[in-house]
Amino acid sequence: MHLRRIKGMLMINVLAIAAGLLMGLCQMWKPHIMVIAGRAVMGFYCGLSSGLVPMYIGEIAPKDYRGALGTIHQLGAVIGILISQIVGLDFVLGNDTMWPLLLGLSGAPAVLQSVLLLVCPESPRYLYIVLGKKQQARLSLLRLKGAYDPAEDLEEMRREKEEADKEPRISIFSLIASSVYRRQLFVALMMHLSQQFSGINAIFYYSTSIFAGAGVGQPVYATIGVGVINTIFTLVSVALVDKAGRRTLSMAGLGGMCCCAIAMTVGLKFQNDYSWMSYVSMAGIFLFVSFFEIGPGPIPWFIVAELFSQGPRPAAIALAGCCNWTSNFIIGMTFPYIQEWMGCYVFILFAVLLLGFTVFTYFRVPETKGKSFEEIAIVFQKGRRTDKGNTELQQLKTSSDA
Numbered sequence: 001m002h003l004r005r006i007k008g009m010l011m012i013n014v015l016a017i018a019a020g021l022l023m024g025l026c027q028m029w030k031p032h033i034m035v036i037a038g039r040a041v042m043g044f045y046c047g048l049s050s051g052l053v054p055m056y057i058g059e060i061a062p063k064d065y066r067g068a069l070g071t072i073h074q075l076g077a078v079i080g081i082l083i084s085q086i087v088g089l090d091f092v093l094g095n096d097t098m099w100p101l102l103l104g105l106s107g108a109p110a111v112l113q114s115v116l117l118l119v120c121p122e123s124p125r126y127l128y129i130v131l132g133k134k135q136q137a138r139l140s141l142l143r144l145k146g147a148y149d150p151a152e153d154l155e156e157m158r159r160e161k162e163e164a165d166k167e168p169r170i171s172i173f174s175l176i177a178s179s180v181y182r183r184q185l186f187v188a189l190m191m192h193l194s195q196q197f198s199g200i201n202a203i204f205y206y207s208t209s210i211f212a213g214a215g216v217g218q219p220v221y222a223t224i225g226v227g228v229i230n231t232i233f234t235l236v237s238v239a240l241v242d243k244a245g246r247r248t249l250s251m252a253g254l255g256g257m258c259c260c261a262i263a264m265t266v267g268l269k270f271q272n273d274y275s276w277m278s279y280v281s282m283a284g285i286f287l288f289v290s291f292f293e294i295g296p297g298p299i300p301w302f303i304v305a306e307l308f309s310q311g312p313r314p315a316a317i318a319l320a321g322c323c324n325w326t327s328n329f330i331i332g333m334t335f336p337y338i339q340e341w342m343g344c345y346v347f348i349l350f351a352v353l354l355l356g357f358t359v360f361t362y363f364r365v366p367e368t369k370g371k372s373f374e375e376i377a378i379v380f381q382k383g384r385r386t387d388k389g390n391t392e393l394q395q396l397k398t399s400s401d402a
Contacts, residue, residue: 005056005123012052013110013117015045020107026100035103042106043325050301051321055313058305059123060144063372067241070302075234078293080109081204082227089220128154129161129310160310160373167311175315183380184307187365188320191250191300194357196327198257199350200292202335203285213268216282229286233293245369246299246306250361253295258354260288261347268344296357300324306368309377 022038054073061069084106088094093102121143128137137157141150175181203210207226211219241249267281300320308316339346366379 005052005059005126006117006120008052009049009056010114010117012045012048013114015041015048016110017107019045020104020110023106024100024104026103031100038103045110047321047325050324051314051317054301055305055317056123058302059125060121062145064370065242066306067246067299067302067369068238070305071234071238071241071298073301074293074298075231075238078227078230078234078297082224082231085224085227124153125157125160125310128157129164132161156372156374163374163377164310167309170312170315172315172319175312175319178312181308181312181316184312185316185319188300188304188307188316189323190357190360191303191365192320192324193327194250194254194354194361195296195300196324196331197350197353198254198292198296198357199261199331199347199353200257200289200297201328201331202339202346202350203288205332206335206339207285210285211282216278222282226285226289229289230293233290234298237294237298240294241299242369245367246295246303247361247365247367249295250299250365251295251358253291253293253297254354254358254361256291256294257288257296258351258358260284260291261351261354264288264347265345265351268347303368306371306373306376307380309373 019038019042022034022041026034026038028034054070057069057073058066086092087105088102093099093105121140122136124137124140124144127133127140134154138150138154141153142148170178170181175185203226207223208219211222216222237249244252261284264281264284267277267279267284269277271277271281304317304320305313335346338349342349366376368376
């Protein structure tokens, strides 16, 4: 993350293209080895891109549209999920003959992104605050926003740079150990945990079997319906996030998902006694996904960039992304066993977790809508001992300079 943002994204696209080739050409050697290798390389790419892309978007976006532009990152992901669900149908590419092409196409978006990145301007914040290149930052702003006076934006970056000069470029381990950023880090990690431990990926990964258990005749098409709802409500979030605010949408989404998890449990419990209860389960699943995309889905990906200043931001995004993907892996691997153990009550577990995350968001997550990075930092400085914080920052700066 110390590379320029555009160059960094171009470099990691090599991983996605290589992964696509490994999987697409898997029948040329040992298919199982090449597919596993391709999936592993693609996993590295996903981890890196989920950090770099939101950070770049957060740095180039005006503060009044930072939420909407940040949510577009999630919109791209859900559109990709929907497309993959459609092309994965048996009569398209999901069959015994075409499946290598299906897997190989996963590298195609990286090729498209590489071409488009060549015309994208570098992050002006990175150019000015990190590299100290004011004139290049000015040109980048003009490329982003067209003909306008960039004086106000440059002044905001100048103040940010003054603050950034007081703090070091912090490593992941220093960030974990530092008490200065502990509040921001705790909020960031909890936001990502709330996204994964909400149970959403249990729905995405096992939706076909869940729909089959709920009595749906063609569960694969119901799963595509989930993808459509996913996309529609991400668009709703794009429209609302800079009006309603991050905190409000996160609480609404988590609270709504909690109620839906209870509804799904009731539907699964009584579907054998009352046939119409299968519709309750289906409605619960669709609404669960809808509430997820309103807030808990997109917001954690970009709010981390808002919570941290330039110095600790790369480390914080890397740590939050690691937390997210690790939680994703845990849910994906353990859900079948939890479902077998708890049966129809499996979503009660997620309901309890969602209630806890809703309460946490209410008490600990600040509203960042329409605030500059400087104003957000002040929120976390309240109640903190200034002398102790300044001393620790100086120690971190000294160690990083050394």
